[in-house]
Amino acid sequence: MQVSLYTEKLLIPVLDRIQQSSTIYILTAFAMKSGVSLLKSALAEAAERGADIKLLTGDYLYVTQPDALNELASIHENIEVRLWRSSGISFHPKAYLFESEAQGHSIIGSSNLSKSALTNGVEWSVGILEHEEKLLFEEASRKFINLFQAENTIAVNLETAKRYEEEYIDFHQQHPDLARTWTKQEEQELMLPDEEKPDPDSMVMETEESYSVLAPRFAQIEALEQLHSTVEEGYKKAMVVMATGLGKTYLAGFFAQNFGKVLFIAHLEEILHQSAESFLKVMPNKTAGIYNGRQKNQDAELLFASIQTLSMKRHLEVFDPEEFDLIVVDEFHHAAAASYKKVLDYFKPSFLLGITATPDRADNRDVYALCEGNVAYKIDFLEAIQRTWLSPFHYYGVYDETDYSKLTWRGTQYDQEELIAAQLRTEQAAHIFQSWETYRKTRTLVFCSSIRQADFLSSYFADKGYRTVSLHSRQKQVNRKDAARALADGELDAIFVVDLFNEGVDIPTVDTLLFVRPTESLTIFTQQIGRGLRLHPDKDHCVIIDLIGNYRNADIKLSLFDTTTPTAKKEKVIQPVVPLSCNVDLDIQVINLLKELTKKRQPRREKLFSNYLMVKEVLGRRPSYLELHLYGEMSANEYKAEFKTLFSFLHWANELTANEQEVFLSHENWLREVERTGMNKSYKMIVLLAMLERGIDNWYKPITALEAAPFFHTYLTSKEYRKRIDFSDGQGKKLWDYDQEKVAGLIERMPMSKWSGSSDGLVRFSDGEFSFQIEPDNSAKKTLYLWTKEICEYRLHQYFKRREN
Known part of the structure; x- marks a missing residue:
């Protein structure tokens, strides 16, 4: 090990290491354009040679310059850049981490990403060069990846940089004195509320209840049957959605018995050890190993890997892409994140299984696409309650007089200082305490917004004579596992938590849940509800008290409890229909409030536009039709219902260029025709896709059924689910074996003749030739081709997903 002190010109060793390293991680509290410019060329060269490059900077006090983010986003497409959304929480790390084949070099100190800090400024940093074990580098890398992949970071692209610039300008207009100070002195420590996010390494875990007889039970039996059928039908990927408490990990273990080498991926390291124990109970003769920042047991038959470690290029490439027969991804709703996509794109297993209780991510990305839309088995907590597999609940909606409309919304959450000021009031604590005493049972989890709220309420309840503790990332006096045990054993009345009990934690004896935070994410709310629904002999139901x-x-939010068939209007549920064993009791003020909020909800078109902008920011560009559906919280069908076609929406929203506007106005009827034509089968869109395969200049020109037949047959037989769902001749006879004449006859009889007869002249089938009656000029050809293809691909995706469900 070699230790160096850098007190000037840090740029020299940083550039030297960038040129030599295969892994480059840069973490700074803020970034200035001057600093990015110094590293830009070297980083671009490193990206070209395939280095794993990740940069994380922060928005704390809006010191980071918008131009710096734009520069970072434009260096190279293979460089990952993310922005830490601090919400006023102090964020001051500075680290430059480099790894080559033989060395790990960690430079940690005071230098942010600015010209002053990297050249002539007064900065001190310590550089540690390690060989062989590289313990410090491994630990620093693991901590970096935890921050980089945290929920409150966002990908930096041209769209998110644009939004940041608007916030930056707004902040500095409100704080002009701070802006002048930063111009002179690039960073100044200003003590705002010192809240912290929990360290994933310190999450509370409780060992699962053991099975008296180790065999599938309850929902596991049904899920295994469906998974085995899925494998037999030729699928390579599947997702199982099972409510918390039904044994997803054991299900994966039972399923894994049919495979050789297995990789289990999780985002919390404690889950790795818990899952390894569960798998070994199912398969005691197998070897199990952990692959994370501390252990590298890569040769085990059952390997349990941390996504934070596995997503690093140097660790990923330790494995052969075809090394694993089965890959299981725990909490699959996280798998739409870039780190998971990198890993899943790399490996080629015989089968991929995703398991989750909440398939819809907090940031609304659709994980169904990652398993090709194949949900082998699904059971939510309401159905599990109906089948007596989870505990019933009694829900009490208690009116909260706090006026949240006066609080500033920061994109994903309320302004923390304003929220804390509204929550830390004695009269508010008294109201919460009275509601809890009225409805509570014996053991309570209280979900809070912040550390200060958790401490405040815990002290208030303790002053009233109850045994309480607040658990969060800064709690040093209380051992969290001991606190969980004390609650389970009845030695505590309540634990006040901040983002610690959302996933991977089960205390079956918990019989009361108290929510004293605004619901910002329905996914997290669902996860937290699951903390109280596990069965236990001493619990006949769980009490949910919700402000x-x-x-x-x-x-x-109450639509989550509704057992009626989902509809487009389900979001307007005021009094949900719950399982017979459950109750919902709402204060009259709550009922009136919810009715009023429903009336005032964002107008439909504005909601669609807001959803579109969110997806655009995620991707950094205008989304395609299918991307809008997969990554948005609103179905693309809603755009069709409101505007007839997505491109009508884009025209309304001023999202089209001048040339695109001309194309839209000239060919709106054609776009609407492709959108609206009926699809009892997939055949129309497959013929259209076959025509599109001919390219921009020829796609709309005549084609015969014989010419379309080879593509048509290949498309339907290339995926087992397509073949099974849709390939017959109309009389139920399967056409899996290729016979060009028979397939051509089917095409003529069904899509070509039927589409021609229902298209108002836009589609023609005459003398054996099928064509579209459109003539785009040269300036419109490419755009119309691409738009038609977008609609076609979206409709095929939706058709097969709907039919499969």
């Missing part, structure tokens, strides 16, 4: 005010999502 409801005029915060965002308040008027749609």
Whole structure:
């Protein structure tokens, strides 16, 4: 090990290491354009040679310059850049981490990403060069990846940089004195509320209840049957959606018995050890190993890997892409994140299984696409309650008089200082305490917004004579596992938590849940509800006490409890229909509030536009039709219902260029025809896709059924589910074996003749030739071709997903 002190010109060793390293991680509290410019060329060259490059900077006090983010986003497409959304929480790390084949070099100190810090400024940094074991580098890399993949970071692209610039300008207009100070002195420590996010390494875990007889039970039996059928039908990927408490990990273990080498991926390291124990109970003769920042047991038959470690290029490439027969991804709703996509794109297993209780991510990306839309088995907590596999609940909606409309919304959450000021009031604590005493049972988890709220309420309840503790990332006096045990054993009345009990934690004896935070994410709310629904001999039902005010999502959260068939209007549920064993009791003020909020909800078109902008920011560009559906919280069908076609929406939203506007106005009827034509089968869109395969200049020109037949047959037989769902001749006879004449006859009889007869002249089938009656000029050809293809691909995706469900 070699230790160096850098007190000037840090740029020299940083550039030297960038040129030599295969892994480059840069973490700074803020970034200035001057600093990015110094590293830009070297980083671009490193990206070209395939280095794994990740940069994380922060928005704390809006010091980071918008131009710096734009520069970072434009260096190279293979460089990952993310922005830490601090919400006023102090964020001051500075680290430059490099790894080559033989060395790990960690430079940690005071230098941010600015010209002053990297050249002539007064900065001190310590560089540690390690060989062989590289313990410090491994630990620093693991901590970096935890920050880089945290929920409150966002990908930096041209769209998110644009939004940041608007916030930056707004902040500095409100704080001009701070802006002048930063111009002179690039960073100044200003003590705002010192809240912290929990360290994933310190999450509370409780060992699962053991099975008296180790065999599938309850939902596991049904899920295994469906998974085995899925394998027999030729699928390579599947997702199982099972409510918390039904044994997803054991299900994966039972399923894994049919495979050789297995990789289990999780985002919390504690889950790795818990899952390894579960798998070994199912398969005691197998070897199990952990692959994370501390252990590298890569040769085990059952390997349990941390996504934070596995997503690093140097660790990923330790494995052969075809090394694993089965890959299981725990909490699959996280798998749409870039780190998971990198890993899943690399490996080629015989089968991929995703398991989750909440398939819809907090950031609304659709993980169904990752398993090709194949949901082998699904059971939510309401159905599990109906089947007596989970505990019933009694829900009490308690009115919260806090006026959240006066609080600033920061994109994903309320302004932390304003929220804390509204929550830390004695009269508010008294109201919460009275509601809890009225409805509570014996063991309570209280979900709070912040560390200060958790401490404040815990002290208030303790002053009233109850045994309480607050658990969060800064709690040093209380051992969290001991606190969980004490609650389970009845030695505590309540634990006040901040983002610690969302996933991977089960205390079956918990019989009361108290929500004293606004619901910002319906996914997290669902996860937290699951903390109280595990069965236990001493629990006949779980009490849920929920403070409801005029915060965002308040008027749609109760739809989570509704057992009626989902509809487009389900978000307007006020009094949900719950399982017979459950109750919902709402204060009259809550009912009136929810009705009022429903009336005032964002107009439909504005909601669609807001959803579109969110997806655009995620991708950094205008989304395609299918991408809007996969990554948005609103179905693309809703755009069709409101605007007839997505491109009508884009025209309304001023998202089209001048040339695109001309194309839209000239060919709107054609676009609407492709959108609206009926699809009892997939055949029309497959013929259209076959025509599109001929290219921009020829796609709309005549084609015969014989010419379309080879593509048509290949498309339907290339995926087992397509063949099974849709390939017959109309009389039920399967056409799996290729016979060009028979397939051509089917094409003529069904899509070509039927589409021609229902298209108002836009589609023609005459003398054996099928064509579209459109003539785009040269300036419109490419755009119309691409738009038609977008609609076609979206409709095929939707058709097969609907039929499969």
